[in-house]
Each structure stands twice: as structure tokens, then as C-alpha cells.
Amino acid sequence: MKRALWTALAVLLLAPAARAADDDAAEQAQRWELIHNAAFADRVLQDAGDAVRIAAPDRALDAALVPITIKLDPSKHIVTLSLFVDNNPSPLVGVFHFGSAISTDQIKTRVRVDAFTLIHAVAETADGQFLTASHYVKAAGGCSAPSSGQSAEILARIGKMQLRRERPLEGAAIPAQLLISHPNYNGMQMGASGTNLIPARYLENVSVKTGGVTVFDLESSISLSEDPSIGFSYTPAGDGAVEIVAQDSTGSVFKRHFDPLAN
Amino acid sequence: MAEPAPGLFVRVGVTEDATAANKDAIANIGFVVGREAVAVIDPGGSLSDGLALRAAVLARTSLPIRYVIVTHIHPDHILGSPAFVQDKPIFIGHAALPGAIAERGVFYQTNMHTLLGDDGGAAVMPDRTVATTDTIDLGGRVLELRAHGPAHSGSDLTVMDRATATLWAADLLFETRVPSLDGSVRGWLRELTALEATEAARVIPGHGPASMSWPDGLADVRRYLQTLAGDVRKVLDSGGELEDAVSVAAQTERGRWQLFDDYNPHNIAHAVHELEWENPL
Secondary structure, rough: HHHHHHHHHHHHHOOOOOOOOOOOOHHHHHHHHHHHHHOOOOOOEEOOOHHHHEEEEOOOOOOOOOEEEEEEEEHEEEEEEEEEOOOOOOOEEEEEOOOOOOOEEEEEEEEEOOOOOOEEEEEEOOOEEEEEEEEEEEEEOOOOOOOOHHHHHHHHHHOOOOEEEEEOOOOOOOOEEEOOOOOOEEEOOOOOOOOOOOOOOOOEEEEEOOOOOEEEEEEEOOOOOOOOOEEEEEOOOOOOOEEEEEEOOOOOEEEEEEEOOOO | OEEEEEEEEOOOOOOOOOOOOOOOOOOOEEEEOOOOOOOEEEOOOOHHHHHHHHHHHHHOOOOOEEEOOOOOOOOOOOHHHHHHHHOOOOEEEEHHHHHHHHHHHHHHHHHHHHHHHHOEOOOOOOOEEEEEEEEEOOOOOOOEEEEEEOOOOOOOEEEEEHHEEEEEEEEEOOOOOOOOOOOOOHHHHHHHHHHOOOOEEEEEEEEEOEEEOOOOHHHHHHHHHHHHHHHHHOOOOOOOOHHHOOOOOHHHHEEEEHHHHHHHHHHOOOOHHHHHOOOOO
């Protein structure tokens, strides 16, 4: 399904997105229908109700850095989670494939938002249901917007990672925020020459494991923000260490080992 | 036009965001008149804004406009540039300005064109750039130019008019209008400290009144930036992140500034992004 998804969404790029200030419900529904058909073809999607909820600022702080939280019902045995920014040139932000070491209560990330848009999350359960939720975000310009001006610093530290962890309650999963320094160039930003766009260079895959057990594999795309951030919770396995492997679209591979959280 | 020092004129910008009505005349812009020539300091936020400034110059002197100094990349300061091309001045900017124009010029022009049509204006590539310091002579009146590291933006240039001891700090200084952060919060605080040692009788802020006393004129922007950075670090140190910072960072500054809620959230996002990579483990 993975490859089919990417190919279908590449085709979708050719369909013009509705522009900013688009509050037209019919147009929104039409846009989602396109994405839904491309990404999930014959699957029936059902309203997630409380099983999947999206939280995001109604009005973005910075359209190139919009924080999104997806709250999940752990009892639903969710195996994949797909996130879409409907009106972005490339709507699919990414697909999380959950492993057994993840605690499926909440996923957070930061995305670029190009125009006022619905954000959709689709959670696939172990028994083959597809649960959807959406949230409207008012932000614009996040894709073609120039990079943050920190490009030189980011390129100097490309691939550096941080795993910011909180000490959990006894027996609970460990809340963590993974930061990976990467410009995540989306191919729509003008370069310093002024004549060429900076070629796309973005994280395509992020794999997180603990003690050899998968926490998640993320297939990601250009709609993730610069210096991507991913929030999740995990249950340590094996020696409790965390191994991260990230690969970008140029084939560069970044690896990092994090020791178990000290007692 | 205000004339806070002899031969140094400032057009005070309105404390609003760019609109079709205000023609993006929202920044403090102006010019300095020497014995032989004029230097414009920031050509304005749109073609109309630039043309109005040019008319103000012509109304006061017949000396040629020999220099147009652009203090940084932002649209409210740079997009009036085409108004002065007919005078064939030397456009001067920070060494990082050409790259910034390449990256952002079209983006800013397009946005302003949407708002103002053909009055929107454009950026003009500098003929001369400043990597550290430079001077220009207007005839018996030397202006000292100083390039700063990433602070308010990535291309901040300040101008010292030695003859009247006036420091044109542009957007390194904000008053009334909440500062907007597009460079580095740490860098901005560093540059303010470095600038504080400059001996000057007065300072021209990029937003706020025509002039302020120096160095106490920098107190408000410094307090805002220190508060912002301090609050963001507190959130990060206690395990919080962007979402947690939004409702708390620099909230004690609300009420001290106009347009606070239009810019403070963006400043927080910028500061979180910068400071979470301050001491990576």
C-alpha cells in the first residue's frame, strides 16, 4: 500500500489546491474526497468520534511551524496513523506505522501550512477500520515562505538529534520529543542565487526502536516543518536504549543512540 | 517629516500592519542631508511610500540623492526602492542582503502586489555591501555604517551620523509596536549590548517615535527580548515545548505594546525553534 499511496498523491499534486480564506465547505469536502480516493481508494472511512482528536492552534503562530497534536484512544489498537494538510501542494505529511513499543495515546508534530485548510488524521486499526478526524487551521504561506533564516545553522548541524524525555509515573510509558535537525527543503523555497529554487531535500523515513523493538516507522514528506519534531510515548524494551535511524530524500542516513532514561 | 537633528529627517510610520489604505508606510524612514549629497535611510514599504519620501527630499533640498541605505530585508523598509532608481543612487545594504533578497524578494513583492497592485514596489539589489563597517561622505557629513550579526533579521545595518551624534538603529529598536523577531533572540540581545557602548545623543528606532534618548531608548526592546528568551527557556527546561510556550511566554509584556497578539505568538515560535537547539544534548 505504501508505494501506491505515494504515487497516487504525486498525481494529486497536479490538482490545484483551494487557496487561503477558503471557507467553502463543498470545496473542502471535494478536496478531501480527492485525497481520500488517492490515499485509501476503496476503503470506507468512518468518523473517529473520540477515538481520534486533533488539537492545533486555530490561528497559527507561524505557518511554517504549526504544532499539531493527535490524541488517540489506546484501546482501539491503532496500527497506522496518516496525517494530511488538505490544501498543501503535497497534502500527505506522513504515515506512522506503529510498533509494539509505542503507547498509542498521543502523537505530536509540526507542519507547514500553505493555505487555510482542514487537517485530517486517519487511524487504521488492527481489525481493519479506518477512523478519521479533522480540524480547521487558519494559516497561510508556510510552504513557499522563505526558510527561517537559520539555514546555515541547520545545515551545519544536519542530522543532529535530541530526545527530550520526561520521567514517567511508575509503570507508565515515557513521554518523548524527538527533534531532528534538518532543513526539510520542500522544493518551493527560493535559493540565495535568486534564480533557482532550493532543491527538495527532506526526511523520508524515521525509524525509532527500543531494545530492538519498533516504536514507530514514519514515512514523511515535505509538509513536515524545518527541524522536524515528533512527540510520542514509548515503553522501553530490552536494554531500554533508543535507536533512531533517519533517511532523507538524498539518501543521507542519520543514526543516533540514546541511553536508557537514567533512574 | 520630523527633524530630530539638523538635516536628519524622519517620517514616522503608523502602528498598523500593511493595508491598502496605509500603503505600507508603517516603518520609520527618512534621509540625511550633507553639504553635497543626500542619503536616504530606508526607501519605504511600497512604491507609493518611496515616492512620497522622494518628494519630501525634493521639497527640502536640490542636492542629489547619492545613496539609498537599506537597513534590512523586511518589506516595510525595502519595497520603496524602485522610487529612487531614477536618481541613480548607490544602493547600500548588509553583506547578507543580496542573498536575503534572492530568497525572499519575490515572496514579499508578490504579497505586496496582492495588497497594492502596481504600487507594491520591489527590492533592488545593493550596489555596495557592508560586511563589518563602512563610511560614506555626504560632504562634511560622514555616515558610519555597521553590519550586525543575526538579530532582528539576518541583514541588520545601523547608521551613525557623527555630525549630530544620532544613531539610526532601524529595527534593532522598537517602541510602541511590539518587536518582531526574524533573526536570533540571543543575537539581538548581544547586538543591543554591543550597540549600547556607542556614544550618541539620540537614536532613531525603526518603529516608534521619530527619535528617542540614548541609551535608555533600548530598555523596552531589551526587556521584551530578555523576557521572551527567559520564559521560553523556562518552558523548555521544564520539559515543555512549543504548545506550552504559547500561552505563557512574554505574557507580562502584554499591555506594554501595540499589535502584541499579532506578533508575540510568531516571536515565541521563532524563539522556541532557536532555543531548543541552544544546548542540544
